[in-house]
Amino acid sequence: MRFQDSDTQKLLRETTRAFLADKFPHARLYAIEKGENPLTADEVRGFAELGWLGLTVPENKGGAGATLLDAAVVIDEFGYAAVPAPIVVTIVASQLLASVEAAPEHLSQLTEGTAIYTVSAATRRRGPIRYGTLAGAAALSMNNGTLTGTLPLVPFAGIATFVLAPLTVDGEPAFGLIPLVGARIEPVRVLDRASTAHVHFDGASANGAILLATGPAAVEMHELCDALMTGFSVVETGGLMRRVLEMSTTYISNRVQFGQPVAKFQAARHRAAELLMQSESARWAAYHAIWRLEEDPSDRREIWLAKHWSNRAGPRMFELAHLLHGGVGVGLDYPLHLYTQWLESAAVQAGTQNEMTNRIVEEAVPSAGKLATAAR
Structure with a gap:
């Protein structure tokens, strides 16, 4: 796996970040939070016009024919912008619909944005x-x-x-x-x-x-859907972590205490370093999991491992970010909570650390589940 964006991915990242920064500033996120200006179907159709919804759909079926890693770049930027949008569920739906021949018209509707899928x-x-x-x-x-x-x-x-x-x-x-x-x-x-x-x-x-x-094909589709949802959701969480890291380091660099920036104090530096370690570990584990899933769709252990790391990192980053921001990070007028609340929510969705560990062991050693059941 390349730990660097390709030229296509750089363009996707820059375009997505610029669009979301323009359309979803903090004022809009606050309005969404209060229920005053929720995301609309017309805005989702706008995502389709940009090619995001059908990004991984094969070209012969009306999509862009991009890779799962390309889709991960777009999803990462939605997390970075903290925009609660159906980008993950739509891309997962497109993958499932493209894998069967039963609903070609639905794949076209999804790609064009004339119908919304979750x-x-x-x-x-x-x-x-x-x-x-x-x-x-x-x-x-x-x-x-x-x-x-x-x-x-x-x-x-x-x-x-x-x-x-x-x-x-x-x-x-x-x-x-x-x-x-x-x-x-x-x-x-x-x-x-x-x-x-x-x-x-x-x-x-x-x-x-x-x-x-x-029958058995439904079981396989169910498991694939679970892996895709979990993997892409962890990528989205990685985008959130990156933004929390940037907000925290910017704040302590500019906040002056005792005549010097807070970032000059060793205790603050240690916590900023831990933020970086937690963020980068979880984010790159997620990207590697998506790459591995595309290389071998039957190997999903990396997905559960990435989710395990994300569950560990999220709450710790919540704690460190608010610690470094001090009283400023407590008030709702400051936008930190728009990101950290999502981190806390992601850590309890679709399985805890222990549950992810059990899934990793179950796939690595198929008999382990039976042994664990017998032990209980």
Whole structure:
């Protein structure tokens, strides 16, 4: 893996950063936080016009044919700007739709931004997914042409047109593309300010729903979706960490105490050095995990390892950043919390450090799960 952006990635990074800085300054982020000016479907369509939503879709299917690492650069910049947007879920949805031939028209709609796609948080499991357990874990079922159940914590459900989610069909596991027309949307407030909702299907019609995979193929799609969601989310968190690092070092360099910048004091330098170590370790672990997943989609251990490092780094960076900012970092008028709250939220989503360790061990030593179960 190259630890340096290619010329294409440099252009993507510069373009994305400039666009987001212009369209989503801190004033807009505060408005989103207060619910006064939420992200709109028109703004998401603007992302499509810039080519971001169909970035990894093959060129022969209407996309840019970029790599997962190229997509990671864009996602990294969304994290750096702390913009709560459906960039991760849309790129994951495009990967899943491009992997099957069942819904070519949906891939076109996603790429063009004429419909908005999201992925249910129910796809993100806290342990290895198996054929025998997937059916019982699915929160949604399809029987006799109707949908029943609830998809919890669906990102951007309020503006999305379709959701990709695991479900059961006549008791068998499946993975489907579900229209949100007719579903009841229950908004949920979360720390990272993303537009999140529980989606209730109370006997809604299954017209328009497409089964992308069934049986063992559904298990594999579920696991791939989990890995992509986790990997890209960790990249996004890495962007947040980089911004928190920059804000903290800039502050202590400019803040004067006892006649000299705070950064001159050894204690502050030590904490700034730890911020750098935590940020860079987690960020590059995430990039390496995405690179490895693209090289070998069956090898997902690096994803769980990167998530493990991110879970360790996030809360520690929260603590160090607020420590270095002192009283300034406590007030909501200063924008630090727009980034650090997201760090805290990311650390508890889709698995703890111990759960990630268990997943790494489970994949490295398949018998370990059985031994751990027997020990308990």
